[in-house]
Amino acid sequence: MTGKLYGLGVGPGDPELLTLKAHRILTESPVVAYPAPDSGESFARAIVAGHLSPYQLEIPIVVPMRAERFPAAEIYDKAAGEIAGHLDAGHDVAVLCEGDPFFYGSFMYLFERLGQLFPTEIVPGVSSLVASAAALARPLAARNDVLTVIPGPLPDAELEARIKGADTLAIMKVGRHFARIRALIEEMGLTDVAGYCERVSLAEERILPLAGVVEDSAPYFSMILIYKGAEDWIRALPAGKTVHAQ
Secondary structure (H helix, E strand, O other): OOEEEEEEOEEEEOOHHHHHHHHHHHHHOEEEEEEEEOOOHHHHHHHHHOOOOOOOOEEEOOOOOOOOOHHHHHHHHHHHHHHHHHHOOHHHHHHHEOOOOOOOOOOOHHHHHHHHOOEEEEOOOOOOOHHHHHHHHHOOOOOOOOOOEEEEOOHHHHHHHHHOOOOEEEEOOOOHHHHHHHHHHHOOOOHHHHEEEEEEEOOOEEEHHHHHHOOOOOOOEEEEEEOOOOOOHEEEEEEOOOOOOO
């Protein structure tokens, strides 16, 4: 009998946002795999570090953290091969994924390679999208509002078109694109209804109106939420909510 492959969503960073189901599977799995940078610690592993056992075998999937393209297919091919060996030996493997496995999650690349070959279960996690809305204390959408999620690396023309057509939107993967995205939002007259969320649920969390951000750059874990739908009662940002640190 082969082992079972699990894609575990571990949430946006706060260990308390790990679901009970993810915790159970994590602690029962003899093999745990997770994405890791080529320098520094794995964020996904850090979230669950308090629940790991020295008896579990760990498989870091080393992914270079740099702007230029890297041979991602080779990295995931190699990781899939190593994980498949453990599954063939009858060992369950839990693969950690920041946020949710199927919402811009790295696990999908392993699922593409292994999901049809082995029993697989996806355990959803709290995504940064819903965590950011909660931290901002403003609903994402109401009634018939259409929520649009936009990747920040898109070119300005496409960003503008998608923002124009949205009732409420989240711009993700802001990072090094922050300055030009903020400039575009200002040109469109939407700064007053834009909220900025940084490192949500972590100790260094920052939540403030976009107009209050003085820096010209943003970390990788940042997001901009904009509401321009029909509900006036959630149009403005919460009064007096500027910076929050846990």
